[in-house]
Amino acid sequence: MDLLKAIKERKSIRAFRPDPVPKERIEEILKLSIHAPSAINLQPWEFIVVSGEEKERLSRRLLRAYKEKQIACGPGNVKPLPKTYGKRGAKTLELMKPFFEEMRVDINQYINEGSCNFYGAPVAILLCLDDSFPNARLVDIGIALGYLVLTAHEFGLATCPIGLIVAYEDEIKDLLNIPENKNVSIGVALGYPNSNIPINRFKSQRDDLEKFVRWID
Numbered sequence: 001m002d003l004l005k006a007i008k009e010r011k012s013i014r015a016f017r018p019d020p021v022p023k024e025r026i027e028e029i030l031k032l033s034i035h036a037p038s039a040i041n042l043q044p045w046e047f048i049v050v051s052g053e054e055k056e057r058l059s060r061r062l063l064r065a066y067k068e069k070q071i072a073c074g075p076g077n078v079k080p081l082p083k084t085y086g087k088r089g090a091k092t093l094e095l096m097k098p099f100f101e102e103m104r105v106d107i108n109q110y111i112n113e114g115s116c117n118f119y120g121a122p123v124a125i126l127l128c129l130d131d132s133f134p135n136a137r138l139v140d141i142g143i144a145l146g147y148l149v150l151t152a153h154e155f156g157l158a159t160c161p162i163g164l165i166v167a168y169e170d171e172i173k174d175l176l177n178i179p180e181n182k183n184v185s186i187g188v189a190l191g192y193p194n195s196n197i198p199i200n201r202f203k204s205q206r207d208d209l210e211k212f213v214r215w216i217d
């Protein structure tokens, strides 16, 4: 196992092969993901693993909801974002563009509809949080998500976190009988990457560390 290598290599994959992922492997990934630290070890995460025909039903429902409501991928911020962040998002989309051009698809349509379909992945994992927790516990969910994507990578599997679906939480809860008091915090597509699809060659960049850090001695 090489954690540093996995951190450097991992990336979001946006086209999957339909091949199923063995249940034992998913279980292994989740068992390792719950090693994540959490406040007072509350372990507030709950995972819903959707595959097979149920995953297809979920995708169809999300796609229908997206076509009706047209709530697209985006940061969903309450205030306009400071320029720095807007620029980063725009730059990422700009760098993705040639890959989508090669595929002859519309970038927005591919990302929005693809997200609803978990990019064709055979497994969709929903990370849920009881609504009695304050928003601060989303940090714990985020850490578990980080562990999950890295563990999956280590096992030769690919992932893409899918935040878009949270806009359609009511539909998801209705379809999967998720209790009212559980919030869907994030989804993740899990499966084997389809390496023939150009967008999977895309690797996002990061700004230099000095843009993010302030050292106080």
Ligand SMILES: Cc1cc2nc3c(=O)[nH]c(=O)nc-3n(C[C@H](O)[C@H](O)[C@H](O)COP(=O)(O)O)c2cc1C
Pocket (backbone or CB within 6 Å): 010, 011, 012, 013, 014, 073, 092, 111, 115, 160, 161, 162, 163, 164, 165, 186, 203, 204
């Ligand atoms: C909270 C969260 C929500 C995300 N939602 C989506 C999504 O709905 N659709 C999508 O295609 N990618 C989504 N992503 C993937 C990001 O676009 C991706 O992580 C980012 O561009 C950096 O690229 P990388 O994961 O390849 O390093 C999401 C990532 C995170 C962490």
